[in-house]
Amino acid sequence: MIYDDELETxxxxxxxxxxxxxxxNTVERVYNLVPFYRKKLDEANVKPxxxxxxxxxxxLPFTTKQDLRDNYPFGLFTIPLEQVVRVHASSGTTGxxxxxxxxxRDIDVWSDLMARSxxxxxxxxxxxxxxxxxxxxxxxxxxxxYGGERLGATVIPISGGNTKKQIMIMKDFGSTVLTAxxxxxxxxxxxxxxxxxxxxxxxxxxxxxxxxxxxxxMRNAIEEKLGIDAIDIYGLSEILGPxxxxxxxxxxxxxxxxxxxxxxxxxxxxxxxxxxxxxxxxLVITTIQKEAIxxxxxxxxxxxxxxxxxxxxxxxxxxxxxxxxxxxxMLIIRGVNIFPSQIESLLMETEGVEPHYQIIVDRVNNxxxxxxxxxxxxxxxxDEIKHLQRLKEQIEKDIKDLxxxxxxxxxxxxxxxxxxxxKAKRVIDKRKI
Amino acid sequence: MKRIRQxxxxxxxxxxxxxxxxxxxxxxxxxxxxxxxxxxxxxGIVRLVVKGVDEAIKVLKENGFTVxxxxxxxxxxxxxxxxxxxxxxxxxxxxxxxxxMYGFASPVEGKAVMVxxxxxxxxxxxxxxxxxxxxxxxxxIREI
Numbered sequence: 001m002i003y004d005d006e007l008e009t010x011x012x013x014x015x016x017x018x019x020x021x022x023x024x025n026t027v028e029r030v031y032n033l034v035p036f037y038r039k040k041l042d043e044a045n046v047k048p049x050x051x052x053x054x055x056x057x058x059x060l061p062f063t064t065k066q067d068l069r070d071n072y073p074f075g076l077f078t079i080p081l082e083q084v085v086r087v088h089a090s091s092g093t094t095g096x097x098x099x100x101x102x103x104x105r106d107i108d109v110w111s112d113l114m115a116r117s118x119x120x121x122x123x124x125x126x127x128x129x130x131x132x133x134x135x136x137x138x139x140x141x142x143x144x145x146y147g148g149e150r151l152g153a154t155v156i157p158i159s160g161g162n163t164k165k166q167i168m169i170m171k172d173f174g175s176t177v178l179t180a181x182x183x184x185x186x187x188x189x190x191x192x193x194x195x196x197x198x199x200x201x202x203x204x205x206x207x208x209x210x211x212x213x214x215x216x217x218m219r220n221a222i223e224e225k226l227g228i229d230a231i232d233i234y235g236l237s238e239i240l241g242p243x244x245x246x247x248x249x250x251x252x253x254x255x256x257x258x259x260x261x262x263x264x265x266x267x268x269x270x271x272x273x274x275x276x277x278x279x280x281x282x283l284v285i286t287t288i289q290k291e292a293i294x295x296x297x298x299x300x301x302x303x304x305x306x307x308x309x310x311x312x313x314x315x316x317x318x319x320x321x322x323x324x325x326x327x328x329x330m331l332i333i334r335g336v337n338i339f340p341s342q343i344e345s346l347l348m349e350t351e352g353v354e355p356h357y358q359i360i361v362d363r364v365n366n367x368x369x370x371x372x373x374x375x376x377x378x379x380x381x382x383d384e385i386k387h388l389q390r391l392k393e394q395i396e397k398d399i400k401d402l403x404x405x406x407x408x409x410x411x412x413x414x415x416x417x418x419x420x421x422x423k424a425k426r427v428i429d430k431r432k433i
Numbered sequence: 434m435k436r437i438r439q440x441x442x443x444x445x446x447x448x449x450x451x452x453x454x455x456x457x458x459x460x461x462x463x464x465x466x467x468x469x470x471x472x473x474x475x476x477g478i479v480r481l482v483v484k485g486v487d488e489a490i491k492v493l494k495e496n497g498f499t500v501x502x503x504x505x506x507x508x509x510x511x512x513x514x515x516x517x518x519x520x521x522x523x524x525x526x527x528x529x530x531x532x533x534m535y536g537f538a539s540p541v542e543g544k545a546v547m548v549x550x551x552x553x554x555x556x557x558x559x560x561x562x563x564x565x566x567x568x569x570x571x572x573x574i575r576e577i
Contacts, residue, residue: 383441383478383503385471410475413445414499
């Protein structure tokens with residue numbers, strides 16, 4: 001279902017005209033109100049009035065996560081704090097978190113974008129949304145919450161964790177929609193099976209899953225285990241929170257990025273050069289609807305590409321491909337670049353392993369080593385060592401053949417690897433410890 | 434055909450894991466008649482013949498172990514030098530391949546019990562029968 005018929009199917013030309021107007025307003029706004037941006041633009045020798053076409057965007061400097069940290073906590077806000085109605089912050093595992101603020105209008109725009117996203121995933125007014133994203137400084141919980149309410153659905157603000165209670169409520173309240181991270185969804189599916197709850201006892205129809213990179217094969221595993229449509233949603237707190245881009249249920253192929261609020265670009269992460277549509281690189285987003293903290297050419301560090309071909313759903317907003325990973329998640333093993341999501345894809349395609357895994361990277365005698373721990377499935381457990389050995393060797397060979405790195409695969413007992421209630425942490429890099 | 438039920442349990446190679454398996458069975462008063470441990474560098478398979486197979490499987494599964502059941506053959510032979518060689522010779526002469534085998538802990542006086550997993554179970558049983566080698570049923574296992 002299309003929530004905002006006019007904006008979501010706006011012809012490209014009109015959409016671009018709208019983008020230009022909003023971009024010009026944004027640049028003027030930050031130039032006049034944020035000393036950081038005034039300085040940056042002056043250094044780049046660009047004035048707001050120089051932005052005459054969307055093509056001029058590339059003359060503007062990038063904004064990085066470090067810039068947000070340097071201006072901690074409120075240095076990039078364009079409005080005084082008394083007009084800020086809410087703040088969120090990123091987890092900030094290293095150092096200070098990055099803080100974002102929202103004006104009343106920002107919350108309104110966000111609610112609309114999120115309602116639009118939920119509708120694209122097939123959610124409508126009569127649905128019951130079990131919102132298992134964490135509530136708090138993390139944008140996931142409240143973002144999905146406000147969007148669900150805006151759409152007119154019933155929202156259960158259960159937050160993450162408390163898995164058995166989640167399932168009881170899912171069953172008793174008849175939840176039709178689950179919003180959660182893909183890894184937590186998998187854990188829920190496993191617990192549902194353990195508790196002996198039958199699929200027919202649940203009304204769950206669709207899962208709107210995001211906040212961490214996941215693979216197409218993980219989608220298949222979730223859809224099969226839960227019998228639902230699993231939809232990929234994308235967002236990041238610096239830009240807005242959830243609701244920046246989402247797959248439509250019609251195509252389930254690529255995520256529509258809401259271009260009336262964001263201008264996406266793909267750049268070469270090394271050189272900063274803008275790449276043509278279709279090429280893979282780092283996603284850069286300029287917010288053109290944000291009031292409290294607009295960001296110019298924010299480097300998301302997420303790797304994807306832009307799909308410019310029109311989508312069968314009729315929305316004119318371009319799509320980005322499923323996020324492959326974050327540049328800072330990329331592992332460099334003896335000079336070979338690899339994303340955890342690539343290992344995940346391969347494991348999910350291997351018969352006999354459960355979708356739970358852990359990657360341990362270490363350095364032994366100055367050589368990088370990588371160990372992949374994966375749980376053995378009850379279905380293929382054999383009483384003969386050689387069958388299990390063959391499974392292990394097959395995975396090692398597949399990784400070697402596809403990505404050119406030698407890894408050690410370790411078979412783990414079922415349910416012994418860590419389960420996650422929020423974002424999964426699948427990589428342990430001992431080289432950094 | 435006489436077969437007995439063997440339980441196989443997947444265990445990671447780490448201290449105390451085997452203990453957890455046998456401790457669990459002990460606490461549920463399940464007697465282990467025979468046990469063998471097959472291992473690779475980082476995992477192993479514990480193979481067990483017990484009194485109370487169904488309960489053992491239930492208890493192990495409830496405690497998160499991966500368990501499978503395999504039909505195997507138990508032969509009773511004389512507890513004297515050369516008797517195992519004799520049965521193995523018979524099998525070899527008939528081109529029967531043994532996947533694995535192990536012995537029993539508490540056989541009857543003067544007798545020994547060996548359990549076998551063959552590549553071709555049916556064929557192996559025919560041969561054993563032809564040569565009058567005594568095979569035990571699940572009930573008989575419970576008796577000894």
